[in-house]
Amino acid sequence: MIIVLKPGATQAEIDHVIEKIQAAGCTPHLSRGVERTIIGAIGDETAIRNLPLEILPGVDQVLPIMKPYKLVSREFKPESSVIGAGGVLLGGRRLHVMAGPCAVESREMLIGIARQVKAAGATVLRGGAFKPRTSPYAFQGLEAEGVRFLADARRETGLLVATELMDPRDLELLASSADFIQIGTRNMQNFRLLKEVGGVRNPVILKRGLAATIKDLLLSAEYIVANGNPNVILCERGIRTFEDYTRNTLDIAAVPAIKQLSHLPVIVDPSHAGGRRDLVRPLSLAALAAGADGLMIEVHHNPEEALSDGPQSLRPDGFAALMDELRRLAAFLGREL
């Protein structure tokens, strides 16, 4: 931590800052410049990070030096983590595509789509049983029944299953029925939920919040890991900006940036990022080219009748054609799909 003093800071003010640093168990290191005096706090930055040093008299600004997360950082663990369930491991040479409908609408539709995405090469079936919808009047999901249908589809097709958790009271059900547990965009900073999924072993797919920086995303991942579950997969799915042609703005640079900062796998959700079916293909290709470890894609057998996210869902045949292209691109990039 670096504390920069105001131009006219008095000796008493400097001494007061030094005392605070020492009281937190750190060692102060004074440097008097031509225009400014600067104090470094050497030692455990976590001890001092939450002190409101910026309001001490004479202090101009406080500059943290250390990253606020540790367990998820690449400094802590330089080699990339390979995380998954069953045989589906993300973060290695092999890429995975998770596909399926936005919402589970019926047993029949789910199993039908599951068969088709499996035939096309997907290894995980995605589908929401509990649906976070911005409107209270929109379809809210089949809930526990939807979870049963997912388990059925898993048994019928052999696909692993990923589904979203919205409430800590549903964790036990999901942890026992689903392979991957998804924490949605709007719950990325639902810290209670993060702590809860820290208590299970299922891999957690943590989606970036609409206004979350990469640092925020990694701090949320740190919550899960620090609470006991090291199996976190990060998902870039677009952030909110002023651009309104697309539903969100896919921050493609987040993929390599997260790879620099963290050892965790990163996947991309091109369906929510663009919000338009005709953008899924170019965004998927770009995601692989940028180094993503996998994709999560919405597929619906009849998007015109989808109860949720129809505009951004691929049809099964479109998905199969995309998978062919992605498979070739993966091979070109020295990976495998």
Next chain:
Amino acid sequence: MIIVLKPGATQAEIDHVIEKIQAAGCTPHLSRGVERTIIGAIGDETAIRNLPLEILPGVDQVLPIMKPYKLVSREFKPESSVIGAGGVLLGGRRLHVMAGPCAVESREMLIGIARQVKAAGATVLRGGAFKPRTSPYAFQGLEAEGVRFLADARRETGLLVATELMDPRDLELLASSADFIQIGTRNMQNFRLLKEVGGVRNPVILKRGLAATIKDLLLSAEYIVANGNPNVILCERGIRTFEDYTRNTLDIAAVPAIKQLSHLPVIVDPSHAGGRRDLVRPLSLAALAAGADGLMIEVHHNPEEALSDGPQSLRPDGFAALMDELRRLAAFLGREL
């Protein structure tokens, strides 16, 4: 709902759109222009809102006409709602200031601050027992014990109490111990929590999310009201932008904008909006001038030692001076504090 067709849309495509509209129980209304054909869907827009009409062949864009929320809208209820608990009613001529520490740190400190903010004119004590913190290593609150201390402070001072709910499993405790239940910024779209607080009668202070539009905020309020609790107070507390001198960007126009769109009361949190103690005063004055029904202000007896949000907390004497100024401004504006 208005459906705009592409320049070369065929009659078959037009007929297909018309069928979809009729199947949803609406009446289509065709209008052929020089360059475009447009179809209006007359009837209950909620029936048609979630249909993915934009992906029907020949469709260029879909323009909703109705607002997606109803119960919270001023069209539905033209007169302003006056909402509160005990004698503390927001939305009328009388303004209210909710004040207290970011986090409840101890029984003694809480009651001390409560006495001081009451003396200065606050009518509600704010204080977090359950704290949403971006870092898992930051102080997470005293939890149930903190709730007890809030109840103690309430008994000792007569102030009403507002505190944040983070988990549906804590609702029973908070609903019986606190007067106002706060839904924090990061849970504004935690739809399960919204539904749950729809099941109690306590007034809910709903804080705007970091990336939430005014429309999103009103939809979240609609969740609560549609689930049975009409007592919602909206809180503007800053949104996230590229500006980094302040912690967030206070969207002051949201105050009059929400007043145009909704009948619910609106308060402002200048502490979180600016994130700096020296901005609390100008932002508080601006909020009142813009028409806010109240303020929520962080006060700490010793900000240098605060376990959370020290940099933005006022000292009790600073708060008292600000209250004097706000009281005079309220009177000038024809209101009362």
Next chain:
Amino acid sequence: MIIVLKPGATQAEIDHVIEKIQAAGCTPHLSRGVERTIIGAIGDETAIRNLPLEILPGVDQVLPIMKPYKLVSREFKPESSVIGAGGVLLGGRRLHVMAGPCAVESREMLIGIARQVKAAGATVLRGGAFKPRTSPYAFQGLEAEGVRFLADARRETGLLVATELMDPRDLELLASSADFIQIGTRNMQNFRLLKEVGGVRNPVILKRGLAATIKDLLLSAEYIVANGNPNVILCERGIRTFEDYTRNTLDIAAVPAIKQLSHLPVIVDPSHAGGRRDLVRPLSLAALAAGADGLMIEVHHNPEEALSDGPQSLRPDGFAALMDELRRLAAFLGREL
């Protein structure tokens, strides 16, 4: 400047950084922590600011200590500047309102509006002769003829005149005909234009760019002052965010924030910030309450027929009523209008 090294930085890498600092005429100051080595560069930070130190081997991050602007900073000049033309001085106790049509449409309309805004208490007539329009098919202004009409209105009414410069080739004309020269939002970082207006003495109203931080705005002001013209008035007029109910998001905190950082006067443009006539009043009141030194308000005798910005223009009678209210608020705030 603080240079933070990576955990495993070698002595050779440290020496290389030290050499670079010395070569730039600064004194390195080394501090070895438990986890990190940090090097402070003591001396003239401007000499070192543009060096790409962050790409030197072993360097993790570079933290500037000094502000990148100087002449416009309050550190450089602690007392507030009072800037203006004729008797219209901004930045002191007296507030000023600049009012008039978005665009000069005819001599008659301009003089008519000028008389009305003067009667209501405005001291400066605003009106665009050169209009920056996002569409090439929108009315682009009367150009030189519009400047003449402004000069006529000035002579007829005694109001001072403010108008926008878009092209360095028009500077001579504007500098001799107008009192205040406005640099618009979209030209805030048109650095050539900034340099040019540094060469005249007219006060320059510099509007904040749509994506400009406060720091960017102050750097653009520094351009003007460093090039010879100390007379700069800053104007907050809304930034671009994801919120779409309003045209822009008025960053009300920018007013007190700029006052902390700079000695220059600050005004607010509530018309462009909200983009809606019904928001001009609350945003104007909020601006004064937050400490603005003045306002710039669009007034049109017949907004329904305005060639530009009709939706956000007040009618003269609405403007007069607002001025009465602002005059009383100014007095309440200890200022004068």
Next chain:
Amino acid sequence: MIIVLKPGATQAEIDHVIEKIQAAGCTPHLSRGVERTIIGAIGDETAIRNLPLEILPGVDQVLPIMKPYKLVSREFKPESSVIGAGGVLLGGRRLHVMAGPCAVESREMLIGIARQVKAAGATVLRGGAFKPRTSPYAFQGLEAEGVRFLADARRETGLLVATELMDPRDLELLASSADFIQIGTRNMQNFRLLKEVGGVRNPVILKRGLAATIKDLLLSAEYIVANGNPNVILCERGIRTFEDYTRNTLDIAAVPAIKQLSHLPVIVDPSHAGGRRDLVRPLSLAALAAGADGLMIEVHHNPEEALSDGPQSLRPDGFAALMDELRRLAAFLGREL
């Protein structure tokens, strides 16, 4: 144009809107719904677009139907445009990479870098003679001398040359010395400059503004084309968001989105988008995968000593290695580099 009336709009208000529509030469088309009356204005939308219909009494909202740009739209010209100079044509099967230093620093360095980027496969040399810098104290470019050096480098290497125009007074010089004229991010809405480059035939590289939507970018391109120069190449280079790990946020979806909306070529600048040397490679690959027609990449022989943008510049050897990879990816994608 669709005009939606308020629930209780009177017949007189409806008639007034109808009159306005007719006066603008359009045909009104009335549709009375259960809750709302809607009026379509059939005819030339440009005639009506700038009327402030939203403030007419009884009007709730106004929804434009047509896109505000025409000449640059794919509706106007369905086949993709192929635009360039010399043999360097963008928008077809062949991709092009423009490379070179941020700023021209000396004749010798420029020619040295030019030779190296040519050897690696670049077809255009980029280099700034006039530099827009946010600080007035940063290196502002060699100006006319820099333009001469670019011409020298062109003669020596046979590379075409692209350089930025900042001031209309420099257009004649640049139009005769450079092949491609660049309009920088901060001048994307410098409408005077746009009009001026509409008067020459050089292809214009138009960079997206920091807060510009895709629609804004296309409107700025429309300015150039409507003023007589059809040769516009659009450049996505990142927008400003709250994310601060990267310099800007590359909006990768803008590439396919622009391709849907416009016939003009699109290139990507990964250097400015990420602002970090280590992100240039993944962002370049992603850009090609998303369908970009070319790239603009900063290369410096000694980034540690670069007078501008050192942190994001590649060394010539790193650039050559990247070009090899891009060439193979282009071939994989069915294009050629």
